[in-house]
Amino acid sequence: MKHRLIAALAATLLACGCTAEQAAPDASAPRSAADANADAVSALLEELEFSGTLLISKGGDILLREAVNAAPMEDGEGVTIDTGFPIASMTKSFTAALVLKLVDEGKLDLDQTLAELLPDFDVPYAGDVTLRHLLQNRSGIPHYIDIPGWFDNDVKRAFTDASFMDTLEQLELKFSPGRDYLYSNVNYYLLALIVDRYSGTDYETFLQTQIIDPLSMTATGQLYRDADGLAVNYLKNDDGSYEVIPVVNPVLFRGTASMVSTADDLNAWGHAVIDGKIYSDAAAAEAFNADTPMAWSVAELPVTDVRNVGVTYYNGRLIGYLSLIMLVPEEDGVIVILNNNTVGYENMISLAATLATQNFGGED
Structure with a gap:
């Protein structure tokens, strides 16, 4: 799994390099590297017809915090940076953290x-x-x-x-x-x-008291309880058209794909993981074992010709919704991408790899 991801990300970076070249600015108008990076990302988002939110942070600094609306359907509902999204299988990372906490406690x-x-x-x-x-x-x-x-x-x-x-x-x-x-x-x-x-209580309360409240993740909840105001899911059909299909009986996804959240809340979660606030050393050794991880994936991302950075990431997919969080611990970096128009998992990885390379690809 690890080696397959490295190959996929390397291929992604090559492809994204072509996009960046196509979006090169006019040589007569000096532009910063940040401007060029922004142009490359904008070009990629436009090519993907991406709809959703993106957030990149390095430590306490927010490098990008943006909502993108592709209007995939006529009269489609737009999103803002504060819009909530089902995060689907990213829920598993939270569930695993709760279980490992109970292991730490000897329960x-x-x-x-x-x-x-x-x-x-x-x-x-x-x-x-x-x-x-x-x-x-x-x-x-x-x-x-x-x-x-x-x-x-x-x-x-x-x-x-x-x-x-x-x-x-x-x-x-x-x-x-x-x-x-x-x-x-x-x-x-x-x-x-x-x-x-x-745990001595139910799953939802344990999640709330152990993670959501301590991290002030006020926009995070469960799809079967907190569905108001969520981004509309535009499921893309094979012919390129879109339709909205409701998530039926979402309690069936309890603990496995049931959570809703925002880019800001997931950024807080990502930094808490990096800062050691979620997992003990013993739990982290289990959760981030590259061969047998627990609701995370671990890989090396080539960010320059001569440098890789370690990344920890996880994704979710549920009837038109896609989510991805990528942690770059050595850079204290977090990337969150939330999508509501079926942009595709490989494209989510491609976008995350591009953003990681542009923002965390400097020399040691």
Whole structure:
């Protein structure tokens, strides 16, 4: 995973270099490097027909804080820098942090099994899947897309908490726990239930008291509770047209893809991670292990011909919404990108790589 990302980012930077050359200013009008960078980013955003918000910070300095409106649909609703977005699977990073905090407190152990942790979850593999497997997406438990009829909104709408758990219990493992990697929302849905059981309160309250309130993330909440005023999701069809499709029964994404937030709040979260306010040393060693990370990805980003910087990042995708946060710890840098018109995951990575190179690509 790590090496594949490095290759993809390197290719991205080459492609973005072409964009920058095409946007070169007239030689007769002297321009700063910052102006040239801004032109390159603007050109890329225009090429992508990007709609959403972007924020870049270095320490306490905000380098870019901008809302971009591409009007993907006639009479489409615009966004501002303060608009909230569903952050989809970026939720997993918060859930993992809560679980690792409970491990630090001795309330959980990474080698505990599902049979111990959720004794009412009646599956034949309960004694084989551990907390560590769930956090690493190495349990072998299938993803939501393996649920029969998952892409039928009427099926999703009909689920209750009980019937959904019954359905999850019918899913069969894809492989023996720990043997391989498989991205699965089920893992993190179960982790939220574990937080319910062992934190002394429910998942939402524990998240609020341990992360959201201490970091003053006042615009952050849950899609099933705090959906007012969110950016409209413009889902792009194969023919290039857009449609708005509601997120049905969002509580099904609890703990795995349910959070909503803003660029400013996620910037605060990113710096808290960099500053060591979220993870203990032991927890950070688990979460940011390059081979088996927990709701993060770790890589080296080539920012010049002779220099790489380490980046930690994670993304989310949910029915037209895309989110991405990239941390550049050695530069105390955070990049947040939130999108609401299906610009594409690879393009989000491309944009983040461009912004990281331009803002954190200086010499040591």
